[in-house]
Amino acid sequence: MPRLTVLIPCKDERRHILACIESVRSIADEILVADSGSTDGSVLEAENRGSRVVKLDLSRPFTAGRARNEGFEQLLLDSGEIDFVQFIDGDCELAPDWLPQALRFLIGHAQVAIVCGRRQEKNPDASPYNKLCDIEWNTPIGEAEACGGDSLVRAGPFRTVGGFSDRLIAGEEPELCHRLRAKGWKIWRIDADMTLHDAAMYRLHSVAHIWKRAVNN
Numbered sequence: 001m002p003r004l005t006v007l008i009p010c011k012d013e014r015r016h017i018l019a020c021i022e023s024v025r026s027i028a029d030e031i032l033v034a035d036s037g038s039t040d041g042s043v044l045e046a047e048n049r050g051s052r053v054v055k056l057d058l059s060r061p062f063t064a065g066r067a068r069n070e071g072f073e074q075l076l077l078d079s080g081e082i083d084f085v086q087f088i089d090g091d092c093e094l095a096p097d098w099l100p101q102a103l104r105f106l107i108g109h110a111q112v113a114i115v116c117g118r119r120q121e122k123n124p125d126a127s128p129y130n131k132l133c134d135i136e137w138n139t140p141i142g143e144a145e146a147c148g149g150d151s152l153v154r155a156g157p158f159r160t161v162g163g164f165s166d167r168l169i170a171g172e173e174p175e176l177c178h179r180l181r182a183k184g185w186k187i188w189r190i191d192a193d194m195t196l197h198d199a200a201m202y203r204l205h206s207v208a209h210i211w212k213r214a215v216n217n
Contacts, residue, residue: 002083002107003029004099005075009067009149011036013090014045016198021049023093024086030079033090034071036062042090064089064149065164065172072155072163082155088195089149092119095193102152105190113158113185114177116144116151117194133197144187146174150195157185 006028008020017033024031031051035043043053054074056067068087075082084106088094095117102115109115119137137148151173161179164172177187 002103003079003081004084004086004103005030005032005082006086006088006094007068007071007075008033008046008051008088008090009036009064009071010034010038010042010046010090011062011067012038012040012042014038014040014042016091017042017045018049019093020088020090021046021051023096024088025049027094027099028086030075032071032075034067034074036064036067063166063169063172065168065176066166069163069166072158076159085153085155085158087149087151087153089197092150092195092197093122094150094195098192098194099152101190101192102194105188106152106154109186109188111184111186112188113154113180114147114151114187116147116187116189117192119148119150119195119197120193122196122198137197139189141189141191144177144189145181146177147187147189148173150197157183 006024010017010033021031033046033051033053035053035055037056037058046053054071056062056070072085084103086099098117102117105115106112121133157180161183164176168175181187
């Protein structure tokens with residue numbers, strides 16, 4: 001069986017991190033949390049659930065791409081070899097049937113470097129802002145130009161192209177996919193539930209808060 005690692009970039013996700021970890025605990029060979037300077041107890045919560053945590057150097061600017069890359073490099077240092085990595089954001093939960101379907105797809109399609117599925121909002125009807133997020137996640141099924149933050153990645157091509165750009169504060173996933181496609185790899189979205197995302201945007205100031213957090217990450 002291929003070795004499967006789950007990598008979770010995290011920044012002040014204490015409200016979500018436990019549910020995220022629990023959603024992958026039974027199906028992952030290893031769970032690693034790459035933390036970008038959390039101050040809300042996220043690290044302790046993750047460690048208490050048996051996850052390994054890599055703490056990023058505070059002297060350099062944080063980005064989600066940097067967190068994913070440094071987590072990936074730590075996994076390589078520890079094991080020497082990785083087959084597949086499931087990236088999942090700390091405010092998401094993995095659908096129970098996602099990984100078996102995604103693994104079968106990657107194993108059966110040798111030219112696909114990244115596979116993703118349906119990301120849905122946890123409470124889409126709770127506010128118009130949540131509903132807009134849910135609509136945004138609903139991209140077409142089939143070969144795609146890019147993926148989002150949640151995806152199952154073939155480790156070999158990811159490593160060959162140098163992983164994510166660690167300088168971009170947003171859009172690091174499409175930029176990675178552009179480099180992969182330039183090398184002949186394909187990105188695919190399959191018709192399967194993948195993750196539940198909790199935007200938790202109920203008032204206008206929540207939108208501003210989440211935008212600020214995204215910039216800081």
